[in-house]
Amino acid sequence: MKYSPIKGLSRTLLAAALLGTGIISCNTNQNQNVKYATINDVPDKEPEVIEAVLTTPPMVPPPITRKNPAKVIVRLEVTEVVKEIAEGVNYTFWTFGGSVPGKFIRIRQNDDVEFHLMNHPDSKNPHNIDLHAVTGPGGGANASFTAPGHETVFNFKALNPGLYVYHCATAPVGMHIANGMYGLILVEPEGGLPPVDKEYYVMQGDFYTKGKFGEAGLQPFDMEKALDEHPTYVLFNGSVGALTGDNALTAKTGERVRLFVGNGGPSLISSFHAIGEIFDKVYPEGGLNINNNVQTTLIPAGGAAIAEFKVEVPGSLILVDHSLFRTFNKGAMAMLKVEGQENKEVFAGQTSSKIYLPEGANAQEMPSAVKPVASVANNLEQRVNLGKAVYAQNCQACHQAEGQGIAGAFPPLAKSDYLNADVSRAIGVVAHGLEGQIKVNGQVYNSTMPKIKLSDEEIANVLTYVYNNWGNKGGEVTTKDVARIKTTIVH
Numbered sequence: 162m163k164y165s166p167i168k169g170l171s172r173t174l175l176a177a178a179l180l181g182t183g184i185i186s187c188n189t190n191q192n193q194n195v196k197y198a199t200i201n202d203v204p205d206k207e208p209e210v211i212e213a214v215l216t217t218p219p220m221v222p223p224p225i226t227r228k229n230p231a232k233v234i235v236r237l238e239v240t241e242v243v244k245e246i247a248e249g250v251n252y253t254f255w256t257f258g259g260s261v262p263g264k265f266i267r268i269r270q271n272d273d274v275e276f277h278l279m280n281h282p283d284s285k286n287p288h289n290i291d292l293h294a295v296t297g298p299g300g301g302a303n304a305s306f307t308a309p310g311h312e313t314v315f316n317f318k319a320l321n322p323g324l325y326v327y328h329c330a331t332a333p334v335g336m337h338i339a340n341g342m343y344g345l346i347l348v349e350p351e352g353g354l355p356p357v358d359k360e361y362y363v364m365q366g367d368f369y370t371k372g373k374f375g376e377a378g379l380q381p382f383d384m385e386k387a388l389d390e391h392p393t394y395v396l397f398n399g400s401v402g403a404l405t406g407d408n409a410l411t412a413k414t415g416e417r418v419r420l421f422v423g424n425g426g427p428s429l430i431s432s433f434h435a436i437g438e439i440f441d442k443v444y445p446e447g448g449l450n451i452n453n454n455v456q457t458t459l460i461p462a463g464g465a466a467i468a469e470f471k472v473e474v475p476g477s478l479i480l481v482d483h484s485l486f487r488t489f490n491k492g493a494m495a496m497l498k499v500e501g502q503e504n505k506e507v508f509a510g511q512t513s514s515k516i517y518l519p520e521g522a523n524a525q526e527m528p529s530a531v532k533p534v535a536s537v538a539n540n541l542e543q544r545v546n547l548g549k550a551v552y553a554q555n556c557q558a559c560h561q562a563e564g565q566g567i568a569g570a571f572p573p574l575a576k577s578d579y580l581n582a583d584v585s586r587a588i589g590v591v592a593h594g595l596e597g598q599i600k601v602n603g604q605v606y607n608s609t610m611p612k613i614k615l616s617d618e619e620i621a622n623v624l625t626y627v628y629n630n631w632g633n634k635g636g637e638v639t640t641k642d643v644a645r646i647k648t649t650i651v652h
């Protein structure tokens with residue numbers, strides 16, 4: 162379906178009669194700890210049709226009070242937006258709903274969800290969504306593959322209650338996630354979660370920029386750091402300071418606080434901890450088991466947890482990834498400001514407001530790694546062989562194993578007229594990356610190829626490999642060619 166944001170409200174309601182048929186069959190699930198749908202869940206009339214309320218982090222949609230499952234329409238729009246990742250540092254985030262993490266979705270067990278994914282016409286890339294709450298192929302990924310300016314719809318039944326991550330699953334998946342494409346969907350169990358006073362949405366993610374931590378300007382994604390799993394930033398809610406200072410979460414003494422905490426990754430796991438508080442309850446891994454009196458809970462990449470606690474005394478709680486270099490040097494810090502009466506019985510000393518170190522105040526330089534010496538090609542055959550490995554590691558995720566590309570997303574390198582017409586231009590593409598509109602074999606692509614950090618030797622090898630395969634014109638690209646082009650073509 163073609164999508165323009167103005168017409169975004171036009172809806173495709175599928176026949177509600179589809180509903181109700183599968184509800185009893187989910188009793189076949191054998192998990193003993195979870196209460197599954199009973200006959201009472203079957204509505205005696207057609208189910209309600211509800212438009213889901215989605216919220217921007219750190220806010221959470223209101224608890225679900227209805228007694229029966231419903232048909233729920235979810236509309237989520239993908240946008241690619243430039244925002245601050247740290248003060249003075251910009252980054253092009255790919256988002257579900259304009260924020261990192263994406264909008265919070267709250268539904269109820271056994272709801273039938275009609276999911277609309279819109280990809281804004283200004284997007285440069287196709288996207289999709291894999292919801293871990295979906296039982297079905299790819300969590301909906303293939304069913305939701307959406308080109309810029311399009312809208313797709315797919316349907317699923319939320320069989321299992323819990324707190325689930327959703328994320329983009331378009332190749333290269335790690336890159337889409339590293340650009341911020343993840344969020345949380347809560348499937349409330351029958352009867353809902355116990356009421357609390359405050360609910361918040363916090364999600365960790367790791368980010369990889371060309372420049373080092375705090376380096377100003379628009380920072381491109383760094384594929385090499387991402388492959389090495391060496392993030393420049395580790396963040397709660399997508400930027401340094403997203404949840405500190407004036408942006409801190411708030412509560413009053415005596416209140417019960419529930420944090421829905423996710424970890425988008427793509428790479429790191431989180432040792433989630435609140436300095437100055439004990440989690441009375443944790444639902445580990447976002448399931449429905451409860452663990453009591455927890456200091457630090459481990460949240461896997463692509464996982465979540467619900468942490469609950471009552472705040473007893475005023476002060477600032479610091480939420481951290483207890484892998485503490487991430488906290489104090491890479492941004493993984495959030496705050497919950499608690500106001501209210503002192504309670505000397507619980508805590509008699511000074512409050513902990515002084516332990517907050519402004520991020521970056523004492524950022525350290527990481528020692529730079531020594532690059533191993535790569536093997537050098539002496540003839541065309543060696544170059545092709547070495548290039549094959551470079552291709553598998555750096556190009557295949559997008560351009561595919563046989564150079565065939567992915568229609569609408571990644572242009573083919575096999576029999577590419579663009580590639581074969583101009584060797585110097587091809588060297589420039591690999592050396593500098595490529596953005597903007599190009600035409601390959603009659604098809605228009607207007608997307609982004611990231612700059613990949615490769616040596617001149619590696620660029621020569623990979624292009625020689627590409628030119629000597631898949632029906633391309635052959636020939637050799639040498640290290641000298643690459644060096645010459647790099648200095649003449651500036652992007």
Ligand SMILES: [Cu+2]
Nearest residue numbers: 288329331337
């Ligand atoms: Cu994506």
